[in-house]
Amino acid sequence: MAPPRAPRMLSEAAMLRAVVQAVAPVAASELLPLGPALRGRVCARDLASPLDLPGGATATMDGYAVRRRDLPGPLPVIGAAVAGAPWTGAVPPGTCVKIATGAWVPAGLDAVLPWETVTADAERITAAAAPRAANIRPAGADVRRGTPAAKRGQRLGARDLALLHGLGVDRVEVWRRPTVGVMSTGDELRDGGARLDPGCCHDANRGMLLALLAQHGFEARDCGLIHDERAALEERMREAAAACDLLLTSGGASVGERDLVKAVLAERGRLTSWRVAIKPGKPFVLGELDATPVLGLPGNPASAFVTYMLLALPALLHLAGCDPLPQPPVVRARLRGGWRKSTPRTEYLRARLSQGRSGPQVKLCAQQDSASLAALAEANCLVRMPLRATKLAAGDEVDALVLDDLL
Numbered sequence: 499m500a501p502p503r504a505p506r507m508l509s510e511a512a513m514l515r516a517v518v519q520a521v522a523p524v525a526a527s528e529l530l531p532l533g534p535a536l537r538g539r540v541c542a543r544d545l546a547s548p549l550d551l552p553g554g555a556t557a558t559m560d561g562y563a564v565r566r567r568d569l570p571g572p573l574p575v576i577g578a579a580v581a582g583a584p585w586t587g588a589v590p591p592g593t594c595v596k597i598a599t600g601a602w603v604p605a606g607l608d609a610v611l612p613w614e615t616v617t618a619d620a621e622r623i624t625a626a627a628a629p630r631a632a633n634i635r636p637a638g639a640d641v642r643r644g645t646p647a648a649k650r651g652q653r654l655g656a657r658d659l660a661l662l663h664g665l666g667v668d669r670v671e672v673w674r675r676p677t678v679g680v681m682s683t684g685d686e687l688r689d690g691g692a693r694l695d696p697g698c699c700h701d702a703n704r705g706m707l708l709a710l711l712a713q714h715g716f717e718a719r720d721c722g723l724i725h726d727e728r729a730a731l732e733e734r735m736r737e738a739a740a741a742c743d744l745l746l747t748s749g750g751a752s753v754g755e756r757d758l759v760k761a762v763l764a765e766r767g768r769l770t771s772w773r774v775a776i777k778p779g780k781p782f783v784l785g786e787l788d789a790t791p792v793l794g795l796p797g798n799p800a801s802a803f804v805t806y807m808l809l810a811l812p813a814l815l816h817l818a819g820c821d822p823l824p825q826p827p828v829v830r831a832r833l834r835g836g837w838r839k840s841t842p843r844t845e846y847l848r849a850r851l852s853q854g855r856s857g858p859q860v861k862l863c864a865q866q867d868s869a870s871l872a873a874l875a876e877a878n879c880l881v882r883m884p885l886r887a888t889k890l891a892a893g894d895e896v897d898a899l900v901l902d903d904l905l
């Protein structure tokens with residue numbers, strides 16, 4: 499079969515738009531109990547706060563709750579308020595209440611004096627004047643009842659869950675979690691443990707992509723390792739397309755005669771685009787099979803990783819219902835060492851980001867071959883080298899896309 503003619507190479511931004519447009523957000527939602535399983539899930543509707551937080555005016559220090567006009571005292575201490583057990587009696591003018599951090603401030607009192615700032619014996623205190631509302635957090639200062647606690651399209655993280663727990667929310671409506679299939683293609687590939695015949699290598703991309711999908715909160719489906727045989731590939735791609743919301747393949751995306759992913763899409767589905775001006779990652783395929791979007795990542799592992807992060811992940815987040823799409827964290831850092839660009843594409847260089855004496859610094863991995871698994875494992879960021887730049891020199895400020903697995 500003659501290799502297909504190369505289409506126009508899309509810019510990174512144009513490909514990103516095309517990929518996101520090709521994917522329709524999941525439409526079904528489900529109501530889930532509040533808990534850690536909600537981490538990474540996307541809210542299907544706005545959620546209004548059911549209460550004021552805090553529910554009442556609260557002391558922010560341990561000390562004495564007073565009326566400012568009664569100062570300097572002496573003021574008899576007539577009772578005590580602690581968190582969870584407010585003082586419920588009256589506080590007559592000229593008296594005060596001992597109070598703990600987190601306790602509600604009795605009505606009518608307008609300052610909390612930290613115990614270090616007062617002169618106290620067992621029954622009375624004297625103290626200097628205090629500003630109005632000193633050390634009091636007003637009711638609703640944190641969250642007002644009825645204001646948004648979570649928004650439709652928001653992807654929930656641990657800190658969002660803290661807010662929802664704090665508000666006593668018990669269930670959240672979230673979009674169904676998309677199922678994403680992962681398939682490797684190539685006659686030379688073998689699963690771990692299998693004998694390596696001459697010229698063969700182990701499949702690294704499938705394991706990486708399944709792990710990335712799990713890390714990013716998707717339901718990942720292992721659709722296996724498929725050999726370069728046209729009919730078998732079509733059959734397995736069709737099965738995967740039927741079972742998944744989106745299919746990620748790797749390998750077979752370039753212009754070789756055995757690069758069959760494109761052929762299946764062109765002949766049996768739709769081949770929308772397959773070249774993007776980034777390095778690594780140029781032979782990135784966008785298409786559709788049986789109405790399921792298919793993203794064909796290049797076979798070289800660094801190319802598969804970079805296209806996943808820059809193009810597939812935004813599409814997947816859109817599929818999951820995220821709106822607006824979260825942006826990857828970028829750090830401005832000083833470059834150690836230099837680099838000369840070899841292509842008219844935006845380059846993403848594997849690098850290590852660290853804290854230098856005068857701020858963030860970044861060192862390029864010695865190996866920038868898109869086949870290098872060692873450099874991919876070594877990197878904790880990608881240094882972006884813009885389209886127009888031709889070289890980078892030591893000391894240049896660059897954008898580093900943070901890849902830390904902790905994020």
Ligand SMILES: Nc1nc2c(c(=O)[nH]1)N[C@H]1C(S)=C(S)[C@@H](COP(=O)(O)OP(=O)(O)OC[C@H]3O[C@@H](n4cnc5c(N)ncnc54)[C@H](O)[C@@H]3O)O[C@H]1N2
Pocket residue numbers: 682683684686687699700701702703704748749750751752753754757778779780781795796797798799801868869
């Ligand atoms: N004549 C041209 N040749 C190539 C071009 C081009 O424009 N013209 N582009 C090159 C670029 S850039 C890349 S990237 C690769 C990508 O090609 P494919 O997506 O077709 O990938 P394969 O040919 O199947 O494999 C490339 C390379 O990666 C290894 N590989 C594949 N899958 C895996 C896997 N799952 N785990 C580990 N390694 C994998 C494969 O063995 C090959 O070594 O094409 C260039 N060629």
Ligand code: MOO
Pocket residue numbers: 776777778779780781796798800801868869
């Ligand atoms: O895009 Mo390829 O990924 O340059 O090696």
